[in-house]
Amino acid sequence: MSVGTIALTPARTGSPKTVGIAGLILAVVAWVITLPPFLVRSPVPSVILALLAMLAGSIAAVGGERRIGIGAFLLALLALGLAFGNTSSGVAHLKLVFTWSILVAAMLRYATPLLFAALGGIICERSGVINIGLEGMMLMGAYFGIYGADVLHSWALGCLVAVAAGGLLALAHAVFSIHLRANQVVSGTGINFLAVGITGYFFIAQYGSNGTPSGISQVPNVKLPLIQHVGFFGGAIGNTNLLTWIALLLVPVLSVFLFRTRWGLRLRAVGEKPRAADTVGLPVIPIRYVAVVTSGMLAALGGAYLSVAFVGSFNQDMTEGRGFIALAAVIFGKWRPAGALIATLLFGFGSALGDRLPTFSQSAATLFQALPYVLTLVAVAGVVGRSRAPASIGIPYVKE
Amino acid sequence: MSTVDEETQGEVLAGEEDTASASLTSPARLGAYVRRGGVLVPILTTLIAFIVGGFVVLLTGHDPFSTYKAIFEGTGLQWLFPWVSGNARSTAAFNLQQTLIATTPLILVGLAVAFAFRAGLFNIGGQGQYTVGGITAVWIGSSFAGMSPVLHITFAIVGAALAGAVWAGIAGLLKATLGVNEVISTIMLNWIAIWGGVWLFGLGGPLQNPHQPSVPTSSQVTASAKLPVFWGNAQLQGLHIGLFIALAAVLVFWVLLNRTRLGYEVRAVGLNPDAASYAGIGVAKNYFRAMAICGAFAGIAAAMDILGWKFSLFTNDVQASSVGFLGIAVALLGRNTAVGVVFAALLFGALETGTSDRFLDPSVFDPNLATNLTWMIQGLIVLLVSTDVIALKVLQSGRGIRLTFKRRAKREEAGA
Numbered sequence: 001m002s003v004g005t006i007a008l009t010p011a012r013t014g015s016p017k018t019v020g021i022a023g024l025i026l027a028v029v030a031w032v033i034t035l036p037p038f039l040v041r042s043p044v045p046s047v048i049l050a051l052l053a054m055l056a057g058s059i060a061a062v063g064g065e066r067r068i069g070i071g072a073f074l075l076a077l078l079a080l081g082l083a084f085g086n087t088s089s090g091v092a093h094l095k096l097v098f099t100w101s102i103l104v105a106a107m108l109r110y111a112t113p114l115l116f117a118a119l120g121g122i123i124c125e126r127s128g129v130i131n132i133g134l135e136g137m138m139l140m141g142a143y144f145g146i147y148g149a150d151v152l153h154s155w156a157l158g159c160l161v162a163v164a165a166g167g168l169l170a171l172a173h174a175v176f177s178i179h180l181r182a183n184q185v186v187s188g189t190g191i192n193f194l195a196v197g198i199t200g201y202f203f204i205a206q207y208g209s210n211g212t213p214s215g216i217s218q219v220p221n222v223k224l225p226l227i228q229h230v231g232f233f234g235g236a237i238g239n240t241n242l243l244t245w246i247a248l249l250l251v252p253v254l255s256v257f258l259f260r261t262r263w264g265l266r267l268r269a270v271g272e273k274p275r276a277a278d279t280v281g282l283p284v285i286p287i288r289y290v291a292v293v294t295s296g297m298l299a300a301l302g303g304a305y306l307s308v309a310f311v312g313s314f315n316q317d318m319t320e321g322r323g324f325i326a327l328a329a330v331i332f333g334k335w336r337p338a339g340a341l342i343a344t345l346l347f348g349f350g351s352a353l354g355d356r357l358p359t360f361s362q363s364a365a366t367l368f369q370a371l372p373y374v375l376t377l378v379a380v381a382g383v384v385g386r387s388r389a390p391a392s393i394g395i396p397y398v399k400e
Numbered sequence: 401m402s403t404v405d406e407e408t409q410g411e412v413l414a415g416e417e418d419t420a421s422a423s424l425t426s427p428a429r430l431g432a433y434v435r436r437g438g439v440l441v442p443i444l445t446t447l448i449a450f451i452v453g454g455f456v457v458l459l460t461g462h463d464p465f466s467t468y469k470a471i472f473e474g475t476g477l478q479w480l481f482p483w484v485s486g487n488a489r490s491t492a493a494f495n496l497q498q499t500l501i502a503t504t505p506l507i508l509v510g511l512a513v514a515f516a517f518r519a520g521l522f523n524i525g526g527q528g529q530y531t532v533g534g535i536t537a538v539w540i541g542s543s544f545a546g547m548s549p550v551l552h553i554t555f556a557i558v559g560a561a562l563a564g565a566v567w568a569g570i571a572g573l574l575k576a577t578l579g580v581n582e583v584i585s586t587i588m589l590n591w592i593a594i595w596g597g598v599w600l601f602g603l604g605g606p607l608q609n610p611h612q613p614s615v616p617t618s619s620q621v622t623a624s625a626k627l628p629v630f631w632g633n634a635q636l637q638g639l640h641i642g643l644f645i646a647l648a649a650v651l652v653f654w655v656l657l658n659r660t661r662l663g664y665e666v667r668a669v670g671l672n673p674d675a676a677s678y679a680g681i682g683v684a685k686n687y688f689r690a691m692a693i694c695g696a697f698a699g700i701a702a703a704m705d706i707l708g709w710k711f712s713l714f715t716n717d718v719q720a721s722s723v724g725f726l727g728i729a730v731a732l733l734g735r736n737t738a739v740g741v742v743f744a745a746l747l748f749g750a751l752e753t754g755t756s757d758r759f760l761d762p763s764v765f766d767p768n769l770a771t772n773l774t775w776m777i778q779g780l781i782v783l784l785v786s787t788d789v790i791a792l793k794v795l796q797s798g799r800g801i802r803l804t805f806k807r808r809a810k811r812e813e814a815g816a
Contacts, residue, residue: 132524132583176787185522185583186786189728194779200772205460209768316772324587331584363604370595373588380580380588389581 016063023056023072031079034086035098041091046083050076097356101235106355108237108244109310111348113138113319115247116302117326118333118340119254120295124170125335126258127291128271128392132188133173134299135323136195140165141300143199146212146307146314155217155308159243162304163297169195170296171289178288181396192323200316212313219243219309243305248341250298255337267291271390274397284397299323328376335390347372442733442740442785446747449780453773457765467765467773474759475499475750495759497632497639501709503749505530507646508701509727510734510741511653512568512694516582517736518657519690520670525571525586526698527724528593529564533699535597536563537706538713539607541621552625557645557703564699565692567593572691576684582691590724597718609712616715627708642704647742649697654738656693666690698724729778732785751777 030049033040040046053076061069086094117134124131144165149158173191176182207213221239228238258264267287269277274284302322307314325347332346333339350371357365454464476495478484484492509526516523537560544552571589574580600607602616609619632638657663668676669686677683701723706713726748733747734740753759755770 130583132587172783176783180787182783182787184786185524186728186732187783189524189725190779190782190784190786192779193725193729193775193782197772197775197777197779200775201456201460201769204766204768204772321591324591327584328588361604363599363602363606366595366599366602366605369598370592373591373595377574377585377588377592380584381574381578 016060016065017068019056019063020060020065020068020072023053023060024068024075026050026053026056027072027076027079030076031082031086034083036095036100039091039094041087043084043087046087047080050080050083053079097353099235101232103349103352103356104232104236105240106352107345107348108240109348110351111344112241112244112247113302113305113310113322114326114329114344114347115251115341116243116305117299117323118329118344119247119250119337120298120302121326121330122254122258122333122335122337122340123267123291123298124295125330125393126271126390127267127288128274128390128395128397129174129177129288129292130184130188130394131173131292131295132185132327133169133191133195133323134295134326135319135321136188136192137166137169137296137299138303138306138319138323138326139195139199139317140169140296141303142307142318143203143303143314145300145304146216146312147202147206149218149308150212150216153217155219158217158308159219159301159304162300162308166296166298166300166303167293168296169198170293170299173296174289174292177396178285178292181398184394184396196317199314203314203316211315214312216308216312218312219305241305241309243301243309247302247305251337251341258337268390271392274392274395278397278399285399288397299326302326325372328372331389332372332376332379334388346375439740442735442744445733445781445784448784449777452780453777456776457773460769462765462769467770470761470764471751471754471770474754474756474761476753476759477750494632494636495753498637498759499746499750499753500639500643501637501749502752503745504640504642504646504704504708505701505723506726506730506745506749507742508649508697508704509724510730510745511649511738512564512697512701512724513727513731514734514736514741515653515657515666515697516690516694517731518670519666519686520673521572521575521687521690521694522583523568523571523586523691523694524583524728525568525589525724526694526727527721528586528590529567529695529698530702530721530724530727531590531593531597531718532567533560533564533695533702534706534713534718535593535600535607536560536699537703538618538621541625541707542619542712545622545624547624549624552622553627553707556625556707557700560699560703560706561696562699564695564697564702566695568695568698569688569692572688575691576688582687594718597713598715601713601715601718618713621707621711625707626711627704637709640704640708642708645700645704649700650738650742653697653741657738662689698727701727726778729782729785733781748778 026049030046030053032038033049034043034046054073057069057072057076059069060072063069117138120137121131121134141162145158145162147158148161149155152158152161169191172194173184173187176187176190177184219242221241222245224238227233230238256264258268266277266282270282270284270287270291278284303319306318306322311318326344329340329343329347332343333341350368354365354368357368450468454468457464457467472478473492474495476492476497476499479489479492479496509530512526512529513523537556540556540559541552544555547555567589568586571580571582571585574585575582598616599605601618602608603614605616607618609615609617611619627640627642628634629638629640655663657667665676665681665686666689668679668681669683669690673683676686705723710717730741730744730748732744734742734744751774755767755774757767757771760767760770
């Protein structure tokens with residue numbers, strides 16, 4: 001930055017970026033005040049707040065922070081519409097839909113499988129290998145998790161079987177995309193087909209048309225004795241599944257690993273500039289292998305959450321595209337664990353809200369399911385900050 | 401020339417190909433290898449996939465030979481054998497009609513993926529383009545009753561093609577203007593289209609059948625928009641003329657790609673966008689055009705299904721359909737060529753019919769297992785096709801053999 005630009009930049013409190021962020025916050029506030037527990041019944045305050053947010057967004061956009069500015073403007077527009085909707089619908093309905101503790105609990109339930117798979121996706125893609133096969137790896141975890149838990153009478157062993165199965169399928173992806181220098185998108189697509197076939201075949205061969213039996217050992221919930229009965233927190237996180245906590249814990253762990261440790265740096269180097277990494281003596285190919293297999297294991301744990309923890313049974317193709325939402329979360333979160341957490345919580349919140357929206361309108365609830373994909377499309381288009389992939393993603397590495 | 405010389409020459413050639421491939425876009429690189437591999441590689445790939453599938457059947461306690469035989473009989477392909485007669489022949493004819501009905505959309509979605517490949521793009525969005533095409537076809541087909549059949553059918557097909565083109569065009573536009581990776585955008589557009597369809601035909605949705613308020617389905621296509629049946633009984637789902645439309649599309653694909661300026665530009669961009677741009681070819685423009693054409697093919701595929709035999713769309717169909725995804729397998733196995741796509745589509749269409757619970761004899765093999773066996777075989781085929789290293793190995797040995805033959809022939813000529 002040159003001296004001239006510094007001189008022209010206003011005081012920090014009034015910088016375009018701050019104004020833009022203030023706009024974003026104002027827009028959210030405009031919506032939130034019409035919801036429980038605030039329940040403002042007149043649209044006027046929301047209109048004023050939204051207009052202020054649009055103004056702030058415009059100022060920020062003119063001041064050079066185009067993406068945040070436009071983002072604030074659009075969000076304010078959205079908030080305005082939602083606020084109008086809220087103020088014109090009944091209080092009873094609103095209270096039913098927006099029971100925050102239940103919403104948060106449901107959000108965590110929906111986010112957990114996505115988070116596992118997204119964290120796996122981050123590791124894989126940071127090493128320079130595209131993983132379209134997350135969906136298939138999740139599916140492997142979902143079936144072999146419940147199969148293991150059923151046969152070995154233990155949810156823990158079931159999860160281990162799931163992780164092994166997901167890792168094995170990921171190994172196939174690794175062999176093809178690293179060793180055989182396959183087109184990684186094609187190989188990932190093949191992995192997805194293969195997983196549908198393998199899980200479906202063994203499911204039918206093992207359980208027939210009756211499906212998995214009831215009473216299979218399930219991953220327990222963690223009951224927090226101190227806050228279990230404390231209002232909002234009790235309802236939201238007082239009785240949450242063990243795997244959810246593990247997934248949440250993995251976010252800082254992976255974040256520190258990727259950005260604060262030597263091996264994290266090596267992993268990223270391999271994904272950005274494999275030739276340079278090779279030159280300084282890093283084992284590019286083994287690192288990629290480990291990354292891909294780890295991603296399969298994590299995705300499988302996400303799948304196992306669905307069958308062994310959430311539902312307690314398996315049905316064919318039960319992941320229903322969640323692997324692709326996880327992939328969306330990886331991109332939406334800019335290939336960062338914290339970003340993926342925010343993305344999966346956002347998508348999870350969307351699903352949780354979608355579950356309760358039929359109170360208002362069934363069809364609106366359906367349309368809500370498309371939200372993660374629309375948001376990701378907007379994100380990759382660069383409207384709210386460009387999402388940049390690791391530089392060498394998708395390019396097989398050939399040692400000189 | 402000695403044999404040593406030949407060997408070094410072969411190595412040099414392979415080396416050249418390696419460095420050349422590094423600068424190409426990855427779909428173009430794959431496409432190039434895949435095309436040069438001839439018909440040998442796809443046939444080998446298919447054989448390996450079927451053999452692995454056979455082992456899975458064997459491991460789970462069934463006889464792979466009788467299983468594959470039953471699947472083959474379900475496809476109706478034995479109709480082509482002149483010695484099949486009487487009752488068996490009429491059953492085979494009916495089954496073959498169903499196989500070809502399944503083949504028709506697969507040809508078209510295969511073309512949709514293949515065309516993108518030739519432009520250096522990876523169209524994973526066939527499913528989404530197929531879905532919006534289907535929505536449009538069922539909407540046009542069920543409205544405008546009383547139109548003349550030719551006009552109504554044309555209108556519905558063109559509408560579906562346009563809808564698919566617009567849907568794929570979004571990805572093309574994002575790629576052309578903002579450089580958004582088409583793999584990501586088409587995946588997202590797939591799911592947006594699917595949920596959009598579920599919303600439109602779901603309970604209370606804008607296009608839900610008003611006569612059946614409790615069923616999540618669209619209105620029925622009127623008689624004037626149904627494709628005529630030319631083989632078999634129209635009441636029993638005989639073969640509709642969509643097959644010819646698909647074959648015509650194959651011809652259009654070939655001519656467009658190989659005999660027009662547009663096709664030349666698209667291929668140039670696919671092989672090397674930098675060189676194409678240097679030669680004055682608009683890369684962004686061609687990305688958009690190529691995607692729109694892909695989408696049109698996929699949209700027509702959906703129109704064939706809707707106007708040919710489905711006649712309405714249930715939300716379940718929208719969610720469970722995988723025709724568009726299979727298009728990827730069809731295009732790859734068909735080496736992104738016009739003729740290859742037809743044969744690959746026939747293989748997958750036959751597999752789909754032969755393993756369905758309508759046509760597979762359950763006393764031999766459970767159709768529920770068989771449909772999953774199909775998925776496995778398709779997955780293996782896509783996986784094996786994804787790598788050019790295997791193809792390259794076959795290619796090199798193949799060229800070695802050919803060169804030796806040519807040399808020997810020349811020597812003999814000279815000797816004589």
